[in-house]
Amino acid sequence: MSITRDEEVLGGEPRIDGTRIGVRHVSARVIDGGRTPAHVADQLGVPLADVYQALSYYYAHVDEMRELEAANETAFERVRESSLQPRETVQ
Template identity: 75%
Template structure:
């Protein structure tokens, strides 16, 4: 497998080809959550080589992936701010 990008899937974020598993998702599970690459491969049903390829892509393209993270965070904040807030209850 290889890392691919497609505007119609995951908003164009890099992902493992043939899956909907994003590079950032793999990196988060291994780097942030401390899961072993073998465990991640087993859990998301991809080869261990694909997990290592995703991690390699992550480290080779940190600026690009940080920009995706920043854009996603900003979009989440916009949605959160514009969402309907529950009415205050009067006591």
């Protein structure tokens, strides 16, 4: 397997070829979540080599990955701001 991009899948973010598992998903579990690559491979049902390829891509493109994360956070914030808020309770 390898890391690929396709605008039709995950909005074009890098992912493990043949899956919808993004490089950011893998890095979040290993780097941020403190899981071992073997645990993540088992959890996601992919070969351990794919997890290491995703991590390798992440470290080779750290600036790109940070930009994608920032864009994702901005999009979520926009959704939060525009979503319906619960009514205030009247007492």
